[in-house]
Amino acid sequence: SAVISQKPSRDICQRGTSLTIQCQVDSQVTMMFWYRQQPGQSLTLIATANQGSEATYESGFVIDKFPISRPNLTFSTLTVSNMSPEDSSIYLCSVGQPIMNTEAFFGQGTRLTVV
Amino acid sequence: AQSVTQLDSHVSVSEGTPVLLRCNYSSSYSPSLFWYVQHPNKGLQLLLKYTSAATLVKGINGFEAEFKKSETSFHLTKPSAHMSDAAEYFCVVTPVRAGGTSYGKLTFGQGTILTVHP
Numbered sequence: 001s002a003v004i005s006q007k008p009s010r011d012i013c014q015r016g017t018s019l020t021i022q023c024q025v026d027s028q029v030t031m032m033f034w035y036r037q038q039p040g041q042s043l044t045l046i047a048t049a050n051q052g053s054e055a056t057y058e059s060g061f062v063i064d065k066f067p068i069s070r071p072n073l074t075f076s077t078l079t080v081s082n083m084s085p086e087d088s089s090i091y092l093c094s095v096g097q098p099i100m101n102t103e104a105f106f107g108q109g110t111r112l113t114v115v
Numbered sequence: 116a117q118s119v120t121q122l123d124s125h126v127s128v129s130e131g132t133p134v135l136l137r138c139n140y141s142s143s144y145s146p147s148l149f150w151y152v153q154h155p156n157k158g159l160q161l162l163l164k165y166t167s168a169a170t171l172v173k174g175i176n177g178f179e180a181e182f183k184k185s186e187t188s189f190h191l192t193k194p195s196a197h198m199s200d201a202a203e204y205f206c207v208v209t210p211v212r213a214g215g216t217s218y219g220k221l222t223f224g225q226g227t228i229l230t231v232h233p
Contacts, residue, residue: 033220042205043223092159094221103149104209104221106159 002027002095006107013083013114020079021110023093028073030096033104034066037090046091049076083114117142119208121224129232134178134193136227138206141187148189149207149221150180159205165189176200201231 055068163174
């Protein structure tokens with residue numbers, strides 16, 4: 001299993017500003033992912049954070065809006081840029097291994113409110 | 116491509132009665148399937164997983180699910196609901212590539228909110 005720490009746990013931000021969310025894992029993991037859970041909705045994958053290369057973004061998400069860093073195998077950041085109220089969501093970090101029989105583990109999430 | 120459909124957005128049961136949360140999936144590859152639970156203001160917790168071994172999977176807290184390939188279903192059941200089961204439940208799929216490796220990317224269903232009445 002993996003223990004994931006996410007910071008901050010919640011924040012209230014002004015529109016037009018940016019927030020960087022940190023994800024720290026207690027062991028080296030190959031794959032790290034960032035998800036968004038909008039109010040009353042399910043989780044949607046934003047991107048796969050790749051160590052040593054650019055993140056891979058899902059349809060509808062772009063690097064300029066959600067820049068991601070992955071400097072090593074235990075840490076990643078997601079930045080929500082130029083925020084608007086529509087960005088108010090829970091953002092979750094997830095880790096997994098690219099082998100069968102392994103589930104994904106999730107951080108507690110960052111609850112973001114943009115005012 | 117893969118997708119998950121949870122057939123009920125809300126399910127309400129009385130304590131001590133059976134629980135059934137329905138899930139249908141589609142996947143281009145052989146899937147791994149999971150059920151996660153999310154209690155209010157808490158993180159996601161894995162209930163159980165199917166990874167091509169036994170089709171009847173037992174999980175934590177008395178939950179189990181049966182993988183039915185012919186019906187592309189993975190319904191979650193529990194014989195007797197407890198008040199502490201009240202939460203939101205997500206059915207999740209990830210494709211498994213030939214050779215047994217998983218992409219690791221998860222596709223979530225829309226979620227089912229389970230309410231348990233005394």
